[in-house]
Amino acid sequence: MRATRVLVLNSGSSSVKYQLLDMADGSRPATGLIERIGERTSRLRHTPAGRPSREREEPVADHETALKAVAEELDRDGLGLDSPELAAIGHRVVHGGRRFTEPTVIDDAVLAEIERLVPVAPLHNPANLAGIRTAVALAPHLPQVAVFDTAFHTTMPEYAARYAIDTAVADAHRVRRYGFHGTSHAYVSRKAAELLGRKPSETNVIVLHLGNGASASAVARGRCVDTSMGLTPLEGLVMGTRSGDVDPAVVFHLTRVAGMSVDEIDVLLNKRSGLLGLCGDNDMREVLRRMEHGPDAEAARLAFDVYVHRLRKYIGAYHAVLGRVDVVAFTAGVGENAAPVREAAVTGLEGLGLAVDPERNAARGDGPRLISPPTARVAVAVIPTDEELEIATQTYALVTGRTTDET
């Protein structure tokens, strides 16, 4: 039997998400999620294709226990880690620094390098590592691949990756712009080119990944040349709970004037800012609803306006970076679903050739679709992202030497 399946694992700090993908036919034999790892009760939801989900609530102390539970659930459906159809395990790893420019087969040296990057990704890399170590122990016979969120951005020119600070300090502490969500930016920029019937290597794309976290990227002929997140996923666009760009002096000011500690300001900017900080809601659905009906519509409107103003500035900036833009692609929870955000983001940018067609923008749909008028100079598109598929595709190509088309 040919091994055509890839198990994709996304080990976060308190959750593990997983999908089993079959690269031969594009099916997903199982998907699932364990939440609240380390809390008193954790919840596992496992969904085998075409059958009802199974849920379990029990304490799951750590990633080791979590992955054992995932392996057990897969086993119950005959999809376990020993299954001859399983070709590899692909792991999402948030920070790959400068060294990991491509998906990489995991060995001890790779684990050591991911560990070395913990100081620049203290929230993410330890959880990713815990997931990888357990998966390697559970399935030592399988090739395991790390796919890095930062990899797609390693093509940024040095002048886009550098902060204008003392080079010696920056180099000593690896302070530079890395960018995140790279797997999504890679996938969406490629799909956007395909939607236009063009080769990615001949297409310039601005990708707007708007989920709970949000980032923009400028992709020139298939290569990332700039992105809005930096040393950490805090820089750039306004997000659900993160501020995005602020004057760094805000930190000094709050330290001196408000007596806040660095840790308190870290929490403020990462967890109590963005839409949540501006209006009390981090979910764009709620913000849009309150703008229409709420007693405090004004705060919701201001949050929306700040969010959209930042977005518009980045679209303009990336136009300048790229020189010529073929398509602006919206993706992730807000980008795929919130028509008012898409419309507002391009309003006023007619001079750059940007517009949305109100009917196309309002129409619901599952797949990649154009929302600009047929005559528009620059295409505007909605491209649903699929990070699991991209991780599986990259993993499969690396371990088999085959692309999905050849399977």
Ligand code: ADP
């Ligand atoms: P993550 O960054 O966690 O992967 P998603 O890409 O799933 O997140 O995006 C989640 C966010 O998408 C939600 O917090 C919500 O703000 C937004 N969202 C989802 N559906 C809609 C919708 N129908 N309208 C507006 N916003 C939506």
